[in-house]
Amino acid sequence: xxxxxxxxxxxxxxxxxxxxxxxxxxxxxxxxxxxxxxxxxxxxxxxxxxxxxxxxxxxxxxxxxxxxxxxxxxxxxxxxxxxxxxxxxxxxxxxxxxxxxxxxxxxxxxxxxxxxxxxxxxxxxxxxxxxxxxxxxxxxxxxxxxxxxxxxxxxxxxxxxxxxxxxxxxxxxxxxxxxxxxxxxxxxxxxxxxxxxxxxxxxxxxxxxxxxxxxxxxxxxxxxxxxxxxxxxxxxxxxxxxxxxxxxxxxxxxxxxxxxxxxxxxxxxxxxxxxxxxxx
Numbered sequence: 624x625x626x627x628x629x630x631x632x633x634x635x636x637x638x639x640x641x642x643x644x645x646x647x648x649x650x651x652x653x654x655x656x657x658x659x660x661x662x663x664x665x666x667x668x669x670x671x672x673x674x675x676x677x678x679x680x681x682x683x684x685x686x687x688x689x690x691x692x693x694x695x696x697x698x699x700x701x702x703x704x705x706x707x708x709x710x711x712x713x714x715x716x717x718x719x720x721x722x723x724x725x726x727x728x729x730x731x732x733x734x735x736x737x738x739x740x741x742x743x744x745x746x747x748x749x750x751x752x753x754x755x756x757x758x759x760x761x762x763x764x765x766x767x768x769x770x771x772x773x774x775x776x777x778x779x780x781x782x783x784x785x786x787x788x789x790x791x792x793x794x795x796x797x798x799x800x801x802x803x804x805x806x807x808x809x810x811x812x813x814x815x816x817x818x819x820x821x822x823x824x825x826x827x828x829x830x831x832x833x834x835x836x837x838x839x840x841x842x843x844x845x846x847x848x849x850x851x852x853x854x855x856x857x858x859x860x861x862x863x864x865x866x867x868x869x870x871x872x873x874x875x876x877x878x879x880x881x882x883x884x885x886x887x888x889x890x891x892x893x894x895x896x897x898x899x900x901x902x903x
Contacts, residue, residue: 687767689777712738773814840868
């Protein structure tokens, strides 16, 4: 059965050679190129599970949906012989969650609409070659427009080159927002960069936390102890509660001398009413 140049195949006794062509519009990313399932089979003859999944993920990215694993079977030796990937809107929410009367929260938006789009790969038990046995291309929901496809979480992420460049610029003192602007200009637009500003901030924050040994509290106490060697008047005290840092206060020598001379203290609470309880 033909539909918009795409074909749908069902299970049979033997796998068939499939040829499903799709094209990407000119305003999409450069890595979205024309691909056929025949070409994919030639590439994944000796592929493993990750390469099979990567092929359908690229197909999903080009068309504006997200793929996810649905079915995997193994033989008696533990070798994978069947892999099925589906649209992330496959399945549907169970009726009991929709008709519950004692709900305390509002229903979340329904994201599973029983979409039937899928692809199934099987591996021949003798040759070990992968073949496409089932391919359903029809979706029962609107697909993501091309101008928003780079914002899908599954399509975003920093590769090793991006991480290395961001870490090098950050080590030189460049602000994260300026790093984002530079990389967007370098790659020719936000749709070409492959990640968002939030993704970059998360990477910088994760890298910084990884450099802290043991914990933030241990790093803070170690920093204050190092100040004692260079400042004889340095004063610091802390209390523990249930084995965790509870209160911490310190004053350097200059602050202590100023207090003895003037007798006044000016304190700034930068977290005032910033907590979820709006308390100081």
